[in-house]
Amino acid sequence: GAVVSQHPSRVICKSGTSVKIECRSLDFQATTMFWYRQFPKKSLMLMATSNEGSKATYEQGVEKDKFLINHASLTLSTLTVTSAHPEDSSFYICSANVRSAPALNEQFFGPGTRLTVL
Amino acid sequence: DQQVKQNSPSLSVQEGRISILNCDYTNSMFDYFLWYKKYPAEGPTFLISISSIKDKNEDGRFTVFLNKSAKHLSLHIVPSQPGDSAVYFCAASGSEKLVFGKGTKLTVNP
Numbered sequence: 001g002a003v004v005s006q007h008p009s010r011v012i013c014k015s016g017t018s019v020k021i022e023c024r025s026l027d028f029q030a031t032t033m034f035w036y037r038q039f040p041k042k043s044l045m046l047m048a049t050s051n052e053g054s055k056a057t058y059e060q061g062v063e064k065d066k067f068l069i070n071h072a073s074l075t076l077s078t079l080t081v082t083s084a085h086p087e088d089s090s091f092y093i094c095s096a097n098v099r100s101a102p103a104l105n106e107q108f109f110g111p112g113t114r115l116t117v118l
Numbered sequence: 119d120q121q122v123k124q125n126s127p128s129l130s131v132q133e134g135r136i137s138i139l140n141c142d143y144t145n146s147m148f149d150y151f152l153w154y155k156k157y158p159a160e161g162p163t164f165l166i167s168i169s170s171i172k173d174k175n176e177d178g179r180f181t182v183f184l185n186k187s188a189k190h191l192s193l194h195i196v197p198s199q200p201g202d203s204a205v206y207f208c209a210a211s212g213s214e215k216l217v218f219g220k221g222t223k224l225t226v227n228p
Contacts, residue, residue: 004161006161031214032214034215034216041127041220042220043207043218043219043220043221044162044207044218046215046216046217049214049215091159093161093162095161097214106152106164106167107164107216108164109154109161109162109163109164110161111160111161112159112160112161114159
């Protein structure tokens with residue numbers, strides 16, 4: 001159980017275009033979903049925390065107008081990278097908390113999305 | 119300010135021996151600690167966790183030790199297997215959010 005999927009797994013786009021990444025919890029309802037970004041040989045950097053039906057909470061330094069997060073349901077959150085630039089190229093990973101889990105800290109991660117902006 | 123530190127970027131061990139991965143933290147509000155394993159171009163997978171009320175948690179070949187006074191935790195893998203080769207992230211939490219270390223790349227040589 002506790003499977004999180006992401007789509008697409010890999011995307012290449014032109015500079016200036018927008019890209020949407022989907023994160024789904026497949027067999028459970030997620031209280032909260034998180035979006036991370038990982039640069040090569042770097043740690044996972046939390047970008048934002050997403051709660052169903054409310055606005056996402058962004059970490060300091062993350063542009064909320066550039067990285068739009070929509071948490072439409074308890075099983076789906078989307079991250080849209082707007083007007084993408086080459087510096088947005090990265091590995092984006094989502095995670096979700098299991099709604100009924102006693103330990104809210106346990107997050108289950110999606111497989112990640114590799115974004116390359118040309 | 120790095121709240122979770124993994125000071126060894128890489129570790130190489132022989133198959134069958136023990137692998138010890140270390141992690142230090144600075145925030146005394148952290149009360150839950152987790153280890154994740156990550157392969158390139160994949161999301162992290164949960165390995166093992168420990169609450170601050172414990173000092174040891176064991177699951178098969180994996181054992182996590184927590185020393186609260188030193189703000190230090192370690193992951194022991196015994197015996198190490200080539201399939202354990204991956205990047206291991208330590209994470210800490212005092213809320214829903216996780217704070218990750220930079221990871222340690224473990225290579226287990228046959």
